[in-house]
Structures are given as C-alpha cells and as structure tokens.
Amino acid sequence: MADVLIVSADGGKLATLIRELDDRIADLDVSVAAGTDAGEVDESTECLVFDSGSADSAPGRLLGEVRSAYPTLPFVLLVPPEGAASIEEVLVADRTTVLRRRGDATDAAMLANRVQTLVESDRRERKLERERERFDTLFEVLTQPVVEVEFRDGVPIVLRVNRAFEEVFGYEEATMVGRSLDEFVVPPERQEEAVSINSRVQDGEMFAVEVTRQTADGEREFLLQNAVYPDSDVEFAMYTDITERKERERELQRQNDRLQALFRNARSAVVEYAYYDDEAIVERVNSRFESVFGYEGETLVGEPLDRFIVPSDERGSISDIDERVKRGEHLDEEVRRETVDGVQTFILRNTPIDTGDRVRGYASYVDITQRKERERELERTKRHLEDSNEALRRKNERLEQFASVVSHDLRNPLTVARLQAEFAEESGGDEHFERLHTSHERMEAMIEDLLLLARAETSVDTDGTVALASRAKRAWEGVRTPGAKLELDLPGASEIRGDPELLGHVFENLFRNAVDHNDRPVTVRVGVLAENGERTGFYVEDDGCGIDPDSAGQATDYGYSTAESGTGFGLSIVAEFVDRHGWELTIGDSTDGGARFEIRWQGPEGTGTNSGV
Known part of the structure; x- marks a missing residue:
C-alpha cells in the first residue's frame, strides 16, 4: 500500500494535486482511495489525508475508525476555504492537522510540506520509542546493578533501579525512589568521595571509577560507570562488582612484594633473565649476585649472562644447560662459575616463568664450594680412618703372629739351649757349648726381625x-x-x-x-x-x-x-x-x-x- 493515503469522495478533482504532491515528496508513495472510510489504511501507511470535500463534511467518523486501529497515525484534514471554524477546534489534537484549501497552486506545496513534516516527526518518535523499549528491556535484564537518578540541588534522587540492583544492595525499588542514592549505598567514610563524584557527573563528565559501596553482603568494591542524558539532570550509573578481582590483584601484589623482597634479600646470588635471539640476557640481579660475581647491576643488565660468569674453559660445554633452560625446565645442577674469588662451585637452580612472549625466569646460584671442601675433607678423614683401621687390623694380626712366634718359634731354640746347657754341665764337652751358642744366635736373629717388624708398624x-x-x-x-x-x-x-x-x-x-x-x-x-x-x-x-x-x-x-x-x-x-x-x-x-x-x-x-x- 501507499506510504501516504488520500481519502476523497471525488478523487478526480485531486488529480493535479496528487501529481504535484508525488513530485514534491519523492521518497513517499502517494495514492488515492475513493470514499469516506479508512478501509485501505494498513501498517505501511505513514500519513492519512482526508479531503472533506465541502464545508458540510463530517470527518469525525473516519478519524474515529483510524484512531481505534492506529492511535498515532498522522492525520491531515483538508477543508474548503469556507469550512466551519469548529472543525479545527475538534480535530487539532492527537497528531491531527487541519489545512484549508485555497483553491490554487499553493495547496500542493502546503500539503507536501505538512505531510513531510508529520511523517518525519512520526518516524523519529517511533524510533525513539523502539530505542526506549530496548533500553528498558536492557535495563531490567542487565546482571550488573543499574540505577537512574535525577540531580536535585546536587543530590542524586533515585528514579528507578533494576532487579540486579535490588538483589545486590538489598533494597526494593519502591523504598528508594524519590530518595538520595547516597543515603543507601555510600559508606559513611566515603561520603566526601561521593560528593566529588556527584560534582563530576553534574558537570556532564562520563567516566569509570573504582568505588567502595555498602551492599546486602557488606562493603564491596565496584567499577562505577555513568551515562548522562544530554541537556538533562538525569543520569544512569552501573556498578560492576570487582571485589574478587581486586582481592586477586592485592594477593598478586602481596606475592610480588614477597618475591621482590626474597629476590633482594636472598642469601644466594639471583639473576632474572629473558632469552633474546637464543641468548640469556640479564634483566636484573640482586645485591648478593653483585658481591659474589663482582659486577654492578648496571653493567650486567641487557648483556648475555654467560659472557660474565662462565669460566672460559667451560663455555663450550654449557650448551646442554642452555638448551634445557630454553625449554623451560626446572634445573638443580652442579656448575662451576667465575667469581671475585676465582672459580667456585655452585648449585644452579633454574625457575622458569611462563609469560607467553619469550622464555624468562630466575636463576639462583648457591655456593657449595665450602660444602664440597667439607665433603672432600670428610672423604679424606674416612680414608684415613679406613687406613687406620686397616693398620690396626694389621697390628693386631702382627701381635697374634708375634705371640705365636714368642710362644712357639722362640720356645724351640730356648729348649735346645736349656738342654745343651744341661748336657754341658754334665759332660763338659765343647760341642754342647757350640750348640748352645748357635741357639742363642738364632734367638737373637729372630728377636731382631721381630723388633724390625714392630718398628715398621709405627715409623715409615x-x-x-x-x-x-x-x-x-x-x-x-x-x-x-x-x-x-x-x-x-x-x-x-x-x-x-x-x-x-x-x-x-x-x-x-x-x-x-x-x-x-x-x-x-x-x-x-x-x-x-x-x-x-x-x-x-x-x-x-x-x-x-x-x-x-x-x-x-x-x-x-x-x-x-x-x-x-x-x-x-x-x-x-x-x-x-x-x-x-x-x-x-x-x-x-x-x-x-x-x-x-x-x-x-x-x-x-x-x-x-x-x-x-
């Protein structure tokens, strides 16, 4: 159907007017319906023009039909020059316009301007209505608390709140409407902050600020975002609960503070690094690192770590450790590094950090030089004890052997000497003295050998x-x-x-x-x-x-x-x-x-x- 419908009892009289009207409102389709009823009006009709035809016409019936089906449809009543003045008084309201025909060429121009104005105005109003309906729907279904306020003498007076606001803050809309928003949600110690925020809103500023507000569950933290109506004292405020996020941020900050304190005060030398072009580049070092390796942090930052602390004779053998670090492995390796006191032994502990962009982490160097020396000393002591035990075992063995010699081997020549002495006393023969002398010589040789063995046990x-x-x-x-x-x-x-x-x-x-x-x-x-x-x-x-x-x-x-x-x-x-x-x-x-x-x-x-x- 037509965008503009002209209803007339005699359409032939309006032929010229319609042609001129089509030319003037090219974006609207104009058509004529003969008669005096609204039977051809439908959803596509954006404006209805009724030609009353004579001063005696009564447009009330047609208008009633139209308004019952389309309450907001723009209505233009064309009346003859001699039409009754009372018609204007009856039909001037409810998007209804009365135009008196002059009977000349100006009628088409006048009607075209009036129709164009009415259609554009109706379109704007319908668009605003649709937007208002969508906004009202959004207002109610938002999961974040939203409140609409109007500033009166600098005080934000509640006009309405959504269901989420009622649930979070614990007040029904009927309780709050007409009263100050701050009275319900701003903690006493935050009143001054609220006054500052209200001032910014009244200045037309739109912003997002973190605030603390009193809720049904106690004080919580929110991100407050506002929207201000142009040329109006009415604004919307939306509260996004960020309590858990802020607590996570504070916990992360506490962890970071502890980490930084640990980094600064660690008893071991610690370096933070990041890999660039397959090289571990120093990002920062702690004071212990500076004192152990003898380099100021300013000297090391931005430079390859290995160039400063890896002994020259080991630079060709560290590729395995580098590859494992680049793969993000946790390391606990014994390494040798160049320090201010020469090459020392360390336990290298690597702690990678997953930042997503590149390989990063912390490397700590625990000096175990003294521990290794103690281990070597303990090993030497152990070997010494083992040697001492072995020497003691040999001594005990020798003692047993000496005892055997004394009790057995020396007894034989002693027995021979005693018998020969007895024989010599009885017979007086020289051969017995000679045998006695031989036995004494053998005993003396055995004793000398035993003494020699004994001395060897104690002094070598x-x-x-x-x-x-x-x-x-x-x-x-x-x-x-x-x-x-x-x-x-x-x-x-x-x-x-x-x-x-x-x-x-x-x-x-x-x-x-x-x-x-x-x-x-x-x-x-x-x-x-x-x-x-x-x-x-x-x-x-x-x-x-x-x-x-x-x-x-x-x-x-x-x-x-x-x-x-x-x-x-x-x-x-x-x-x-x-x-x-x-x-x-x-x-x-x-x-x-x-x-x-x-x-x-x-x-x-x-x-x-x-x-x-």
Whole structure:
C-alpha cells in the first residue's frame, strides 16, 4: 500500500494535486482511495489525508475508525476555504492537522510540506520509542546493578533501579525512589568521595571509577560507570562488582612484594633473565649476585649472562644447560662459575616463568664450594680412618703372629739351649757349648726381625728418595755372602720414592735369602722393570736352585723357612715392607732357573702413590 493515503469522495478533482504532491515528496508513495472510510489504511501507511470535500463534511467518523486501529497515525484534514471554524477546534489534537484549501497552486506545496513534516516527526518518535523499549528491556535484564537518578540541588534522587540492583544492595525499588542514592549505598567514610563524584557527573563528565559501596553482603568494591542524558539532570550509573578481582590483584601484589623482597634479600646470588635471539640476557640481579660475581647491576643488565660468569674453559660445554633452560625446565645442577674469588662451585637452580612472549625466569646460584671442601675433607678423614683401621687390623694380626712366634718359634731354640746347657754341665764337652751358642744366635736373629717388624708398624717414611744402586750395594755389604756375586742393571735411572731404611732391609733379606737357600755361590742381579718406556718397579733375582712351586705360596708366611738355620721372617719382612709402601710383590723364576722377586709400584712413574721419581 501507499506510504501516504488520500481519502476523497471525488478523487478526480485531486488529480493535479496528487501529481504535484508525488513530485514534491519523492521518497513517499502517494495514492488515492475513493470514499469516506479508512478501509485501505494498513501498517505501511505513514500519513492519512482526508479531503472533506465541502464545508458540510463530517470527518469525525473516519478519524474515529483510524484512531481505534492506529492511535498515532498522522492525520491531515483538508477543508474548503469556507469550512466551519469548529472543525479545527475538534480535530487539532492527537497528531491531527487541519489545512484549508485555497483553491490554487499553493495547496500542493502546503500539503507536501505538512505531510513531510508529520511523517518525519512520526518516524523519529517511533524510533525513539523502539530505542526506549530496548533500553528498558536492557535495563531490567542487565546482571550488573543499574540505577537512574535525577540531580536535585546536587543530590542524586533515585528514579528507578533494576532487579540486579535490588538483589545486590538489598533494597526494593519502591523504598528508594524519590530518595538520595547516597543515603543507601555510600559508606559513611566515603561520603566526601561521593560528593566529588556527584560534582563530576553534574558537570556532564562520563567516566569509570573504582568505588567502595555498602551492599546486602557488606562493603564491596565496584567499577562505577555513568551515562548522562544530554541537556538533562538525569543520569544512569552501573556498578560492576570487582571485589574478587581486586582481592586477586592485592594477593598478586602481596606475592610480588614477597618475591621482590626474597629476590633482594636472598642469601644466594639471583639473576632474572629473558632469552633474546637464543641468548640469556640479564634483566636484573640482586645485591648478593653483585658481591659474589663482582659486577654492578648496571653493567650486567641487557648483556648475555654467560659472557660474565662462565669460566672460559667451560663455555663450550654449557650448551646442554642452555638448551634445557630454553625449554623451560626446572634445573638443580652442579656448575662451576667465575667469581671475585676465582672459580667456585655452585648449585644452579633454574625457575622458569611462563609469560607467553619469550622464555624468562630466575636463576639462583648457591655456593657449595665450602660444602664440597667439607665433603672432600670428610672423604679424606674416612680414608684415613679406613687406613687406620686397616693398620690396626694389621697390628693386631702382627701381635697374634708375634705371640705365636714368642710362644712357639722362640720356645724351640730356648729348649735346645736349656738342654745343651744341661748336657754341658754334665759332660763338659765343647760341642754342647757350640750348640748352645748357635741357639742363642738364632734367638737373637729372630728377636731382631721381630723388633724390625714392630718398628715398621709405627715409623715409615715413604716420601724419601732412595738411590737403588747405592742402597743395594750397602745392603750387600751388610750380609755375609761367601763366594756370592752382585750385579746391578740400573742404567741411568736409579732413584725411587720410599723409606731408605725399609728398602735397605728389603734388599738385605732378599740377598740373605738367595745366599742361605743355595748350596753353591750364586750371582744376584738387581734391575729395573719397565713398560712402554716407563719404569714400573725393580727386581732382584739369582741363578740358584729357585723356589719350589709347591711352597711358593707359603714363602712370605711368618715363621716359614726351608733353611735349617733360617728364622722364617726374611721374606715375611720383605712382603710387609713392600706392602707398607703400597707396592706389589711377585715371586717367580729367573731366566737362569733361580728365584725372581719383582716389586712394582702403582700408577705411572712419578705420579702414583710411592712410585718412582
């Protein structure tokens, strides 16, 4: 249907007027309905024009029909110049306009202007009404408390509140309307703040401010946002509850304050870093870091961390730690770092922080240098105790062996001496005195060997320097070697670390063993053992009858001897003194079929415990 409908009993008379009206209001569709009723009016009609035709026409019936169906539809009544004045008085209200026709060309212009004005005004009002309805709906359904107020003498008087406001603040709308908003929601200690906010609102300012308000659940924090009607003292205020958010912010702030206090006052060195282009860049350090590593924070910030604290000889080996840090791993690693006191040992603890933009975190360095030294000292003490226990065990073993010797081995020559003394008293024969003298000599030799072993338990100087050649010669001179010969194969290198006295007794007992266990004069040879051009020990060998393989395993046992005049302590002394140096004794055959004793030290020459020099 038409936007503008002209109802007339005689449409033909208005043909010219309609054509001119179409030209003047091009955005509206104009049509004519013959008759005097409103049958063709519908929802699309935006303006109804009724041509009364004569002064006697009665438009009241048509207007009544229109208003019953469309109360707000604009209505224009065209009346003849001679129409009754009472018509204007009856129809002038309710969006109804009366126009008197002049009967000339001005009628179309006058009608077009009036229709255009009425339609545009109606459109604006209907738009405002729709917006008002939408706003009222929104006002009621908002989950945030909303209040509409009007300022009267500077006081915000409540006009209405939504349901959310009633629930949050605990007051029904009927209780609040007509009274000051501040009276209900502003805590006493916040009145001055409320006055300042009211002043800003009356100045037309729109803002969002955080406030504390009294609610049904006590005081809570809100974000207050306002909207002011232009050229009006009416405004809307919306309250968004931010109590939980503010509490989270305060808790985060408290945590951050504690973290910063911990960062500043930590006993360990702490650095905050962030990765840029695959490098850990310093963002800040605490005072402990500055004192430990010797750099001011201003010097370090913005610089790669590793460049300052990683020892130069370890920079090629830290890539694994860097990769793990970049992956955001928590670390607890032992590392070495360069400090003002030199390279120290630390426990590196990495704590990554997920910020979403790049790898960040905190690295703390706990100095464990003293702890490591204590651990090493404890390890040394432990080894010392173990060595002491082992020495005590050996001493106890020796005591048991000494007791056995005293109770058994010394008893035999004592018994022989006693019998020979008795025989000498009875017979007076010289042969008994000679046997008595031999028994005394054997007991004296055994006692000397026992005393020698006892002294070795308490006093050993294994750090001395011993010349092998001179020590071997001196030992040879101290042993009775009738007809025997000594050969030394010690080219150029003849010094080792060891106890000169004990090493002398080793040579003496090995020489005596070679002489006493062979029936003919022997040649004894002393030489150096070597492997891969390095000395590993020395040997003593002879060209005698050698050692019976069946008895080789017992050769170093206390009291064991295959010689009738032997004490049984010679090779035992050799084994004990070699062991006291940390060396190793091996018994075998020489190339000439005699006995060969090899003494080897542990480790490379000059570096192992009690090794050669």
